[in-house]
Amino acid sequence: xxxxxxxSSRPGMTERIxxxxxxxxxxxxxxxxxxxxxxxxIIDDISIxxxxxxxxxxxxxxxxGKSVTSLTTMGLLPKGTLVPTAGSIRLVGEExxxxxxxxxxxxxxxxxxxxxxxxxxALNPVVPVGRQIDEVLRAHTSLDAKARKKRIxxxxxxxxxxxxxxxxxxxxxRLSGGQRQxxxxxxxxxxxxxxxxxxxxxxxxxxxxQKQILTLIRELQRDHGTAVLxxxxxxxxxxxxxxxxxxxxxxxxxxxxxxxTVLRNPTMEYxxxxxxxxxxxxxxxxxxxxxxxxxxxxxxxxxxxKERAFFGKGREVVAADKVTLTLRKGRTLGIxxxxxxGKSxxxxxxxxxxxxxxxGVRLAGREIADISRRLLQPHRQKIQIVFQDPYRSLNPxxxxxxxxAEGPINYGVAHTKAMKRARELLxxxxxxxxxxxxxxxxxSGGQRQxxxxxxxLALDPDVLVxxxxxxxxxxxxxxxxxxxxxxxxxxxxxxxLxxxxxLRVAAQICDEVVVMQHGRVVEQGPAAEVLxxxxxxxxxxxxxxxxxxxxxxxxxxxxxxxxxxxx
Amino acid sequence: MSVETLPQxxxxxxxxxxxxxxxxxxxxxxxxxxxLLALIVLVSILAPLIAPHDPIQLSPSQRLKPSSAQxxxxxxxxxxxxxxxxxxxxxxxxxxxIGSAILSIVIGLAIGLVSGFFKLVDAVLMRVMxxxxxxxxxxxxxxxxxxxxxxxxxxxxxxxxxxxPRVARLVRSVVLSAREEPYVEAAISxxxxxxxxxxxxxxxxxxxxxxxxxTYICASAILTEAILSFLGAGISxxxxxxxxxxxxxxxxxxxKPSLIFWPGLLLSIAILSINLIGDAARDALxxxxxxxxxx
Numbered sequence: 001x002x003x004x005x006x007x008s009s010r011p012g013m014t015e016r017i018x019x020x021x022x023x024x025x026x027x028x029x030x031x032x033x034x035x036x037x038x039x040x041x042i043i044d045d046i047s048i049x050x051x052x053x054x055x056x057x058x059x060x061x062x063x064x065g066k067s068v069t070s071l072t073t074m075g076l077l078p079k080g081t082l083v084p085t086a087g088s089i090r091l092v093g094e095e096x097x098x099x100x101x102x103x104x105x106x107x108x109x110x111x112x113x114x115x116x117x118x119x120x121x122a123l124n125p126v127v128p129v130g131r132q133i134d135e136v137l138r139a140h141t142s143l144d145a146k147a148r149k150k151r152i153x154x155x156x157x158x159x160x161x162x163x164x165x166x167x168x169x170x171x172x173x174r175l176s177g178g179q180r181q182x183x184x185x186x187x188x189x190x191x192x193x194x195x196x197x198x199x200x201x202x203x204x205x206x207x208x209x210q211k212q213i214l215t216l217i218r219e220l221q222r223d224h225g226t227a228v229l230x231x232x233x234x235x236x237x238x239x240x241x242x243x244x245x246x247x248x249x250x251x252x253x254x255x256x257x258x259x260x261t262v263l264r265n266p267t268m269e270y271x272x273x274x275x276x277x278x279x280x281x282x283x284x285x286x287x288x289x290x291x292x293x294x295x296x297x298x299x300x301x302x303x304x305x306k307e308r309a310f311f312g313k314g315r316e317v318v319a320a321d322k323v324t325l326t327l328r329k330g331r332t333l334g335i336x337x338x339x340x341x342g343k344s345x346x347x348x349x350x351x352x353x354x355x356x357x358x359x360g361v362r363l364a365g366r367e368i369a370d371i372s373r374r375l376l377q378p379h380r381q382k383i384q385i386v387f388q389d390p391y392r393s394l395n396p397x398x399x400x401x402x403x404x405a406e407g408p409i410n411y412g413v414a415h416t417k418a419m420k421r422a423r424e425l426l427x428x429x430x431x432x433x434x435x436x437x438x439x440x441x442x443x444s445g446g447q448r449q450x451x452x453x454x455x456x457l458a459l460d461p462d463v464l465v466x467x468x469x470x471x472x473x474x475x476x477x478x479x480x481x482x483x484x485x486x487x488x489x490x491x492x493x494x495x496x497l498x499x500x501x502x503l504r505v506a507a508q509i510c511d512e513v514v515v516m517q518h519g520r521v522v523e524q525g526p527a528a529e530v531l532x533x534x535x536x537x538x539x540x541x542x543x544x545x546x547x548x549x550x551x552x553x554x555x556x557x558x559x560x561x562x563x564x565x566x567x
Numbered sequence: 568m569s570v571e572t573l574p575q576x577x578x579x580x581x582x583x584x585x586x587x588x589x590x591x592x593x594x595x596x597x598x599x600x601x602x603l604l605a606l607i608v609l610v611s612i613l614a615p616l617i618a619p620h621d622p623i624q625l626s627p628s629q630r631l632k633p634s635s636a637q638x639x640x641x642x643x644x645x646x647x648x649x650x651x652x653x654x655x656x657x658x659x660x661x662x663x664x665i666g667s668a669i670l671s672i673v674i675g676l677a678i679g680l681v682s683g684f685f686k687l688v689d690a691v692l693m694r695v696m697x698x699x700x701x702x703x704x705x706x707x708x709x710x711x712x713x714x715x716x717x718x719x720x721x722x723x724x725x726x727x728x729x730x731x732p733r734v735a736r737l738v739r740s741v742v743l744s745a746r747e748e749p750y751v752e753a754a755i756s757x758x759x760x761x762x763x764x765x766x767x768x769x770x771x772x773x774x775x776x777x778x779x780x781x782t783y784i785c786a787s788a789i790l791t792e793a794i795l796s797f798l799g800a801g802i803s804x805x806x807x808x809x810x811x812x813x814x815x816x817x818x819x820x821x822x823k824p825s826l827i828f829w830p831g832l833l834l835s836i837a838i839l840s841i842n843l844i845g846d847a848a849r850d851a852l853x854x855x856x857x858x859x860x861x862x
Contacts, residue, residue, distance in 0.1 A: 351756055353752050353755060353756060377758055380756060381757075383756075384756060384757070385752075387749040387752070389749060393750050394750055394753075395750040395768050398767065407759075410759050410760070410763075452753070458757075459758075
C-alpha cells in the first residue's frame, strides 16, 4: 500500500516511447455552453492521455470541469446545454465526438465504463443487484442465462463480495455503501472495458471502506489491464492510486505529470497552493495545558432511538452510549469517527436540537440536558452550532444581515443595533460589511460558511459546535475557514467542539480528540497522543486508512523523508 | 491563497424563489388563457354597467325569444335576457371560486403548519382530515346546504370544507420536509420562538405550492358550484349563476340549446384557463419540473 513504492514500480519513464497502448486520447477538447462558438467555455483546450494499465488522476476543486471532462468522454453531456465545440476524444483510435448515439451505447459497456460517487442512486432500488449486472450482459453479449450467471458470480468474487449467491439476489438497500460500490465496479468491469472512468467513487464512503475500494480498483486494473481515469478532489486519494496526475482549474489543464514529480516538484503556483492547503496528518504543536474553567461537560450522555412496532417488540438503536467529555475555555475538542459512529448525535444532544435519553450536559456549570425548552431559552445563546452544508444552513429567502441578527433580536437587542453588529461580524469573518443586504445565493460555499460562523458568533457564545463544518468545502477554502476558526478562538477565547470524519482536519485544529465508534468513545486524549500513538486498534485502523498518509503534501515530500531529515 | 472575491455589487439584490408572475405570458396558449380569464373577470365585474337588462326581472310575454337586437342571446323560459344572466352569473361563479380558494388556503395553511410541527395535534388533526376526505364532496356540500339553507355563504362554506384537507396535507408535507433543513435547526439554536420559525422560515416555503393549489381549488370550486346549482342544491334559482341558468335551460334544451350552450361555454373557458394557468404556475415555481423537461 505504500504509495511511494507503488509509483516507483510503475515509472512514468515509458511515457513517450510507446504510443500504441494509449487507450484514451483527448486532444484540445473545448466544451462550451450552448451551440454558439462564442459561448462561455466550461472546458478550455484540454489534452490528456491514459494508457493501458495506467491510472490518471484528474484533480481539481469544485467547478474545475473534471466531471464535465468525464461526461464528455462517456457522451453523457446534457444535450443542447453543454456542447463539445472543438478537439477530439479517441478511445482506442475511435473518434467519440463523431460517434452516433447507438455506437456510444455499444461502447459504453464494452469499451468504457463509469462508476459514480453515490452508489445508492446509481443502482435501481427495485431490482436485485444480480439482475442489474445481468442486464448489461444481456444487452451486449449472446451468452445464455447459465453462462451469464456464472460470469456475474465470478465477477462478484473478483470484487471480493462475500456470499455472492445471496448478494446476487439482494436489493441495493440491503447492502452497505462499500458493497454497493463493489457492485457498481463489478457491473462496470464485467465486460472487461478498456477504460474505466471513476468519478469520485470513494467520496461518499468511510475511510476504511475507501481504502478497500481503492485497493480493489488497483487490483482489478492489474488483472485486466484497464486504463483508469480517476476523478477526485482529494490529494490523499491521488497519492494512493495515481500513476500520473492532471491538475485542472476553471476548465483548463494546469499541470500534468507522473505522481511523484507533481507531488514533489509542482511547477505551477496553483498546484503548489493546492498541495499546501492539504492539512497534514501530523498533529500541530500542542498548546500548553490550560487552567481555564471548564465550559462544557457531557456526562455519560446517551441517546437511544426506539422504533415502535405495531406488532411485536420495537427495535432499539443506541446512537450514543455513555459519552463523557470535557471542554475548557479557549480549547478545541475534536470528535472523530466514521459515519454512524454517533458523533453528530452527541453534538446535537449537546446543543439540544435533540433530547438526550439519559446523562447530563453542563454548560458553564449549569445542567441543561433535561430542562424544558422554555427554561433552556436563556442558555441557548451560550452554545452555538455551525452545520456541514453551507447551502442549506442559511434560509435562502432571508438576507444575510437578517440571518445574523436573528439571534440577538431574539434576546432583546434592538434591530438597528443587531444589524450594526452583523456588519462588524461579517468583517470579523472576512467578508465586506455591505454583504448584509444580500441573499445567500450570491455567495460561494466558503463565503456562506463564513456567514454561518458569523451568525453563530452573534450571540457571543462560550462554546461553538462545528458539525463537519469544513467537510463540504474545497481544500483551499477549507484551509481558510480553519484559519478563521483558529483566529476567532485566539481573539475571543471561545471553546470549540469540532466534529469531523477527517483525521487531517482534526490533527490541525484540535487540542484533544475523542474517537467514536458505534456510539461509544473508543479512545480520548491529547491530539498529538491519540493521532501519533493510538492505543486502540480501531484508532490505528482509522489512521492506517487515511488516504495519502505517507505524504507530507505541504512540504512536497513523503513523511518518511521528513522524519529522516529531522532526526 | 487569496480570499475568494465577493460577487460584483452590480448584481441586483434580488430575493430568490419569490414567486414571479412572468409565467402568465410564457407561451401563446398560456397568454391566451390569461387574456380570456381576464376578460371573463372584467366582464363579470362590470356586469351591472354593461348588461342590457335586469337579470332577475320576469317578463312572461317575452319567453324563449330568439336572438335579436333587443335580446342579444334571446330570453329564457321566464322571459329574462340570457346575455344579462350569463354576465351576472359569472360574478357568483368567480366569487365562489376565488373565495373558496382563499378560504381553504387560509384554513388549510393554519392546520397544516400546526400539524407539521406538533406531533400530538398532528395525529388528531390528520385523522379529522382523513375523515373529511373520505366523504364525497358533493354529498357533503348538499348536506351542508340543505341543513342551513341556500345562501352565498353556505354554498361557499360547503364547497370550501372538502378542499381544506388537501391544502392542509400539502402544507404539512412541505413543513415536515422544511423543518429538517439545517437553517430551521439553526433558527432553533439561536433561540427563535416557534411562531417566528413558522412565520419566517417555514411559511415562505409553502407559498409557491399554495399558489398552484389555489388555482386548482378555484377551478374545482366553480365547477362544484355549477353542479350544486344544477342539482338544485345551490344558491336560490332566481339568482343567476352559470349552474342555475343551465339547470333551468335543461327543460328547454331541445327547443333552445343556447340556454345551456352559453353559460356552459363560459364555464368551460374559465375553468380551462384557470387550470392552464395553474399548470404554468407549477412549471414556473417548481424547479424540479423544469429539470424534468431538461431545459
